[in-house]
Amino acid sequence: MTMSDIGLWSVPLAMLGGAIRVSTPFIFVSLGEAITERSGRINLGLEGTLVFGAMAAYAVAVETGSAWTGVVAAMLAGAGFGLLHAWICSFPKVNDIAVGIALMLFGIGLAFFFGKPYIQPAAPRLPAIPFGAWSDLPQIQAALSINVLFLAGIALAVALWWCFKNTRAGLIVRVVGDSAEAARAMGLNPTTVRLIATAVGGAFAAVGGAYLSLYYPGSWNERLSSGQGLMAVALVIFARWNPLGCLAAALLFGAAGALGPALQSAGVTQGYYLFYAAPYVLTLAIMIATSSPGRALAGAPGELSITR
Template identity: 80%
Template sequence: MDDTAMGLWGVPLAIFAGAIRVSTPFIFVSLGETITERSGRINLGLEGTLVFGAMTAYAVAVLSGSAWLGVFAAMASGALFGAVHGWICKWPKVNDIAVGIAMMQFGLGLAFFLGKPFIQPVAPHLPAIPFGFWSSLQPVQAALNINILFILGAVLALVLWWAFGNTRIGLMLRVVGDSTDAARAMGINPDRVRLLATAVGGSLAAIGGAYLSLYYPGSWNERISSGQGLMAVALVIFARWNPIGCFVAAILFGGAGALGPALQSVGVTQGYYLFYAAPYVLTLVIMIITSSPTRALNGAPGALSLTK
């Protein structure tokens, strides 16, 4: 039985499956950006980190035959990009946003240049857990075939939510993000904390890239990203710098991105392509709603460039 045979029931099922698949990169990029912004720094270069991570993961997986080795290589490349961004931004009068845009273009260009030999070769894919084994319906089985990285992302969101409020590292991150002077008064080096936070954020963003190239869509090409790195910044603001909020918002973005394919899967042949723009419209709406000259962003770190 296919999605068309299931009739209208195929639409929510396809949206559910698509939301999980599409949301996974958003989860990791937004969680990484949450860590970075909680330290008082914004990183607009995550789009470049995401794409370079996708290329690195795919290339290493092709050469080594191991998808997980590709993921770890992507994490290392993302951490390096984040560390470079953090090191540059520690100098006086350096603008976080300008550096982020420069790093984004650098990451995109370098990925396209180094990744050309890996467009044709086929890499091993990341595994998924078949939670739909109990059903004889192929659409149900496909919808519940959930990649391990999605589950790890959900667990990571919970861990970060707990860590921000209950650990010494979480306290240090929040202090640095709220006030550089207060952090120095407590003996904390703000530059070091922000450097590490930006490196960790870049590493997580690169995992999102590895998911794109090694699972969904599961190939490497120069159009592999549709702006997930930039949209994640809006997602973090929408979630008010809360990791669990980021996870929920990522599912929302993923569901919006799955509308077009879901309608197409049940036989809608006209107008479905308009829904492919849903994530971008949602991003625009969120930015408009959260932008106000008369009220502060609730939960925003005080030292964040975005709020100055």
């Protein structure tokens, strides 16, 4: 079988591979935001956390020669940004949306400042598992070369879904997110719970950034992110704060993002670049379709500022 025998199958194959590669950052950022919002806080600063995590992972990987050390460094940096966001928001009359926007700009600026020396050096890449090794076709091999973080993201989505439903920690986060007064009546401290949830959410978002710089596209530059952190907030709302829904939505967004490159690889030479806007158009369409002035958002935590 030769490459020419694939024919039109090259487009869905390219979309499959692209969906897997493009969706991985969405998975981690959306799961992190889902945890944060389930505790009753919205964090619009995850775009800055994502970019700073990408820079931190790349810089540490260059200095240590270990991609996984870079991922750990990104997680620590993301947790730090999450703690800073939660600490500022713990003060009275502080708007978490405004704080998130400020920290987004702060994180991006900080990443650009410290990341200047690491634009040229090459860092080690994260490993991928060649599930397509059984085939001699490059398209199949490329589509089924799956990074370890993608598989970890799937496992994490399932684990979070189970934890929210069946564990004490999941119940605590849900109670705090639904009613701070009820949480206090149960002897819980909403500020502490949100501090931990926002820190964990930031750590997850930074892992998405580490994937961008250490695997796909696998470099550090100031245009690495295309708004994945902000789009993940819309993705979480679309998924109705369900981790499994976040996984499905991330795959959908990833497939939309892979449409343009898939058409280009199939030999389409005109107009394919218009499809690069597909994820953004999809975001707008989903938000319009799921919004209604006459009904509340199903599954939304009661303490979220967007539900008040």
